[in-house]
Amino acid sequence: MNPDGTLNTAVIVKLEPDFSEGNVSYNADGTLNRAETKNILGPHSAVASTAALYSKVKYGSRVSVATMGPPIAEAALQQSQLICDADELHLYSDRIFAGADTLATAEVLKAGIKKMANGQPIDIVFAGHRASDGETGQTGPQTAWKLGYPFIGNVIDYDVDIKRGYVKVQRLIKSYGYHDIIEEIEAPLPIFMTLDPSFIPFFNTISQRLKLARHQKEAIGRSSQYKEYLKVFSAQSLEVNSKAVGLPGSPTIVYKVEKIPRAKANRKADVIDGSSQGNIGQVVTRIYDTLGGTIIK
Amino acid sequence: MEKFDVAIIGGGSAGLAALKHLSNLGKQAILIEGGKKIGTKNVSGGILYSKNPAVGKVYNVENIFDNFLKDAPVERQITKYILHATSKDKVFSLDITPTHNYQSNFGYTVLLNKLLTWFAKEALQSAENLGGGIVLGVHVKSIIWKDENTIIIETDELEPFQVKAVIAADGVNSEIAQITGARSKFTSSELYQGVKVVVKLPEGLIEERFEISENEGAAHLFAGDITLNHIGGGFLYTNRDTLSVGAVYHYDSLIENPVEPNELVNALLSNPFVMELIKDEVPKSKDSYKNLSKEEELRARFKSNKLIKSWKDLHQAYYSSSRISDLLASGLYKTKDDIKNKIDSIHNELVSKYDIGFETNYVELEYSTKLVPDGKRGRMKKPYYKNILFIGDAAGRGIFVGPRIEGINVGIDDAVRAAESISKSIDQNNFDRLGERYSKLVEESPYTRDMNEIDKNYLKTFLDCTKQVPKDIVGHRYGTIFKLMSSNTLRNISIGFANTLGYKRLLPILESNNTYTDVPVEIAERAGRDLQKSYSITIPTIAERIAKLDYNDDSLSHIKVLNSQSDFMKKMVTLCPTKCYSIENERVMLQHEGCIECGTCAKETDWKHPRGEKGIIFQYG
Ligand SMILES: Cc1cc2nc3c(=O)[nH]c(=O)nc-3n(C[C@H](O)[C@H](O)[C@H](O)COP(=O)(O)OP(=O)(O)OC[C@H]3O[C@@H](n4cnc5c(N)ncnc54)[C@H](O)[C@@H]3O)c2cc1C
Ligand code: SF4
Numbered sequence: 001m002n003p004d005g006t007l008n009t010a011v012i013v014k015l016e017p018d019f020s021e022g023n024v025s026y027n028a029d030g031t032l033n034r035a036e037t038k039n040i041l042g043p044h045s046a047v048a049s050t051a052a053l054y055s056k057v058k059y060g061s062r063v064s065v066a067t068m069g070p071p072i073a074e075a076a077l078q079q080s081q082l083i084c085d086a087d088e089l090h091l092y093s094d095r096i097f098a099g100a101d102t103l104a105t106a107e108v109l110k111a112g113i114k115k116m117a118n119g120q121p122i123d124i125v126f127a128g129h130r131a132s133d134g135e136t137g138q139t140g141p142q143t144a145w146k147l148g149y150p151f152i153g154n155v156i157d158y159d160v161d162i163k164r165g166y167v168k169v170q171r172l173i174k175s176y177g178y179h180d181i182i183e184e185i186e187a188p189l190p191i192f193m194t195l196d197p198s199f200i201p202f203f204n205t206i207s208q209r210l211k212l213a214r215h216q217k218e219a220i221g222r223s224s225q226y227k228e229y230l231k232v233f234s235a236q237s238l239e240v241n242s243k244a245v246g247l248p249g250s251p252t253i254v255y256k257v258e259k260i261p262r263a264k265a266n267r268k269a270d271v272i273d274g275s276s277q278g279n280i281g282q283v284v285t286r287i288y289d290t291l292g293g294t295i296i297k
Numbered sequence: 298m299e300k301f302d303v304a305i306i307g308g309g310s311a312g313l314a315a316l317k318h319l320s321n322l323g324k325q326a327i328l329i330e331g332g333k334k335i336g337t338k339n340v341s342g343g344i345l346y347s348k349n350p351a352v353g354k355v356y357n358v359e360n361i362f363d364n365f366l367k368d369a370p371v372e373r374q375i376t377k378y379i380l381h382a383t384s385k386d387k388v389f390s391l392d393i394t395p396t397h398n399y400q401s402n403f404g405y406t407v408l409l410n411k412l413l414t415w416f417a418k419e420a421l422q423s424a425e426n427l428g429g430g431i432v433l434g435v436h437v438k439s440i441i442w443k444d445e446n447t448i449i450i451e452t453d454e455l456e457p458f459q460v461k462a463v464i465a466a467d468g469v470n471s472e473i474a475q476i477t478g479a480r481s482k483f484t485s486s487e488l489y490q491g492v493k494v495v496v497k498l499p500e501g502l503i504e505e506r507f508e509i510s511e512n513e514g515a516a517h518l519f520a521g522d523i524t525l526n527h528i529g530g531g532f533l534y535t536n537r538d539t540l541s542v543g544a545v546y547h548y549d550s551l552i553e554n555p556v557e558p559n560e561l562v563n564a565l566l567s568n569p570f571v572m573e574l575i576k577d578e579v580p581k582s583k584d585s586y587k588n589l590s591k592e593e594e595l596r597a598r599f600k601s602n603k604l605i606k607s608w609k610d611l612h613q614a615y616y617s618s619s620r621i622s623d624l625l626a627s628g629l630y631k632t633k634d635d636i637k638n639k640i641d642s643i644h645n646e647l648v649s650k651y652d653i654g655f656e657t658n659y660v661e662l663e664y665s666t667k668l669v670p671d672g673k674r675g676r677m678k679k680p681y682y683k684n685i686l687f688i689g690d691a692a693g694r695g696i697f698v699g700p701r702i703e704g705i706n707v708g709i710d711d712a713v714r715a716a717e718s719i720s721k722s723i724d725q726n727n728f729d730r731l732g733e734r735y736s737k738l739v740e741e742s743p744y745t746r747d748m749n750e751i752d753k754n755y756l757k758t759f760l761d762c763t764k765q766v767p768k769d770i771v772g773h774r775y776g777t778i779f780k781l782m783s784s785n786t787l788r789n790i791s792i793g794f795a796n797t798l799g800y801k802r803l804l805p806i807l808e809s810n811n812t813y814t815d816v817p818v819e820i821a822e823r824a825g826r827d828l829q830k831s832y833s834i835t836i837p838t839i840a841e842r843i844a845k846l847d848y849n850d851d852s853l854s855h856i857k858v859l860n861s862q863s864d865f866m867k868k869m870v871t872l873c874p875t876k877c878y879s880i881e882n883e884r885v886m887l888q889h890e891g892c893i894e895c896g897t898c899a900k901e902t903d904w905k906h907p908r909g910e911k912g913i914i915f916q917y918g
Contacts (some may be wrong), residue, residue, distance in 0.1 A: 039809065205458070
């Protein structure tokens with residue numbers, strides 16, 4: 001927290017291939033053609049940015065956005081700033097960061113987060129659920145672990161009690177074939193949270209709406225001049241141990257990516273005539289059996 | 298609960314002017330608008346006037362928005378005002394520019410989406426500094442009095458909040474008027490239905506065809522057979538690179554003789570005179586590609602669509618001097634001829650390679666409809682309820698007399714009067730007499746006078762214009778009317794006569810099928826010039842028009858039918874502009890998804906605006 005009681009928050013984002021129709025391109029062997037594919041702020045990173053905007057509107061927080069990657073990753077920072085009206089943008093860019101796995105990435109992010117907000121402690125770090133091109137979902141938790149922050153995943157809503165220094169969050173827990181569960185957790189700050197893709201900020205008072213509109217307007221101005229907010233860090237300026245980052249710092253190595261062959265459809269369909277009451281009953285019973293008794297009236 | 302000084306409900310021209318003026322007066326106000334973006338729910342013709350009455354003072358747009366004359370995205374300043382009498386292939390045209398210039402500083406054509414977005418930007422700058430602002434995508438659903446001077450506003454989206462006074466600028470279908478019981482719903486004799494299409498036409502072609510310069514605009518009004526026997530008429534206004542073509546008819550006459558709104562606008566579009574004004578070269582869409590494999594067809598469609606897009610863009614640009622300068626400056630083209638050559642080469646490629654034909658037709662961009670209150674009959678005599686002041690269409694304040702069509706300017710004048718009244722109450726911390734104070738200011742407005750009595754000088758100006766109607770068409774059933782138009786003495790007598798009759802008794806004579814249909818038809822037939830159709834027009838079907846509109850569909854219906862068997866509801870099957878009503882087993886059914894929130898069916902339904910952000914999203918207005 002800042003001396004004046006405002007929160008410091010950070011968002012970790014990633015530039016990702018745009019998987020939307022018409023923008024993605026594959027090589028003949030099925031791997032992604034990165035040169036031909038357009039890059040944008042990853043959709044999960046966008047959700048994390050929205051969560052930061054929420055804290056900005058609701059608690060007047062200061063927001064820093066960070067990413068690790070080559071210079072073009074600036075685009076992700078700019079797009080995130082357009083969402084959350086960030087006060088500071090961090091790019092961690094160095095040749096020796098190349099080939100990093102999630103652990104080595106976490107090392108860089110940790111070092112960067114410590115340099116945010118003029119060295120003031122960061123109260124909440126927001127990250128996406130996972131990256132759409134990596135799919136591991138590990139960078140967030142590992143960064144949290146390195147920072148020594150408690151980690152909460154799948155967050156769909158949160159509230160900060162600034163006086164007490166606590167955050168109350170709601171997490172969405174999906175268990176296949178069973179009810180979704182919403183879990184409510186309270187934790188002391190600082191905290192590291194990843195957002196569920198279904199997170200939608202809700203601004204339900206007039207003042208919040210007015211602040212939201214003001215930040216959205218400011219964000220357009222800021223992101224059009226994002227370079228003024230941008231700080232680029234190398235391994236040296238981040239003061240990281242070169243053995244802990246990049247390829248040397250990566251215990252996992254991706255050996256080969258294989259296409260998962262599409263499973264043959266294995267479905268059996270019965271055609272049921274819906275005109276009779278009895279037949280409809282059959283359908284209901286079948287659904288009931290399949291779902292294991294979770295029909296809600 | 299959050300507290301603010303003033304809430305303005307509705308972000309149309311009236312509401313935004315109120316926000317700007319309250320902010321100019323240093324008062325904090327929050328404007329709530331249901332649309333997700335400003336200007337997506339509003340429809341106008343529309344000419345925005347600035348007036349200069351001989352007696353009394355009105356507040357004009359440029360008095361409220363200081364940057365208006367310098368900066369506002371207006372279309373064209375009207376310099377020609379022409380009334381046409383139509384009958385089949387004949388038209389008689391009357392220059393009535395003097396009636397347009399009558400006591401007026403200027404009249405600009407506007408498209409509300411663009412204009413209101415600018416109003417909002419200007420208003421917001423002043424409002425924000427006072428802790429006020431604009432809240433979009435929120436629908437006000439009810440109002441509760443905590444005590445005489447504390448109003449709690451409830452919405453579908455936000456926590457309730459508290460204010461000292463409210464300006465209701467929620468349009469002709471005002472829910473606030475219903476919630477508070479400030480007035481009953483407008484009756485059909487107090488309303489018009491306005492329907493409009495926006496037509497695309499390159500700038501240069503507009504200037505050439507309407508014989509105007511780059512800075513000028515023309516307004517054409519129509520009466521005669523295009524009314525399909527209704528009381529009202531058609532209009533065609535020039536915008537920068539579009540035309541607004543539409544019609545406004547008295548609701549009573551539509552109820553009496555129901556015709557689909559889309560037919561009313563079609564009658565105008567297919568008039569040979571109008572057809573010549575709106576025509577353009579248009580690539581024909583292609584349904585089938587014979588002899589092509591699926592994949593080849595896809596490729597051909599993709600490529601030809603891309604080419605059509607470039608062709609359209611260059612075609613527009615070629616007729617705009619500013620766009621030509623931009624293109625030349627970009628270095629892509631060296632001369633104007635280069636651009637022409639490029640257009641021709643794309644044209645040829647489309648014809649020879651993709652078999653895309655070109656035809657003479659017109660390009661329609663948007664179809665819209667809205668009710669308009671007739672201030673002469675429907676204006677609220679007491680435009681307030683406790684601390685809630687009604688302005689603009691919500692208060693039923695529109696001036697529609699003959700060729701005079703004014704609502705936007707009247708709402709702006711109301712807005713100033715409401716803002717001044719509230720400002721005084723805040724300064725004195727006394728809201729006891731707020732409503733009466735406002736009501737008195739509204740009574741003093743020259744616009745209110747225009748709603749109460751006939752302005753004999755305006756009538757004289759109009760009748761003077763009718764001198765152009767040839768004298769020799771007398772001696773038949775409309776002989777007196779023609780005589781009246783052509784003889785100085787009779788004109789003066791008729792003005793005196795009009796004065797003694799008073800508005801109430803004069804109105805049925807002025808607003809009759811005689812004046813709007815029969816007499817113009819007679820004039821056109823006897824004195825009109827012959828017109829020839831130079832092409833056959835293809836007008837989109839209603840389904841195609843609806844398909845072009847943009848909606849944010851709501852699963853919940855904002856309208857509830859109360860009596861599915863009433864005569865009125867059965868007429869909605871015809872009168873709903875987007876065919877939301879159908880009849881099944883003698884019962885009227887509503888499908889709300891295509892609703893464009895015009896209010897035509899409001900009289901006998903439980904009618905609300907959709908929840909915040911939902912419903913129609915007009916792009917032009
Ligand atoms: C075809 C046609 C031609 C016309 N031609 C002209 C012309 O040439 N010149 C002229 O001066 N006038 C003309 N008029 C009239 C003019 O357009 C209107 O008088 C004017 O636009 C009305 O403005 P307003 O702000 O009062 O209402 P509106 O523009 O209707 O604004 C009301 C606003 O309130 C919002 N709202 C309503 N209820 C709620 C709620 N419960 N909660 C939140 N928001 C709500 C709506 O979304 C809407 O944006 C024409 C009208 C039509 C239809
Ligand atoms: S349903 Fe009613 S309000 Fe909606 S478009 Fe039809 S007539 Fe107008």
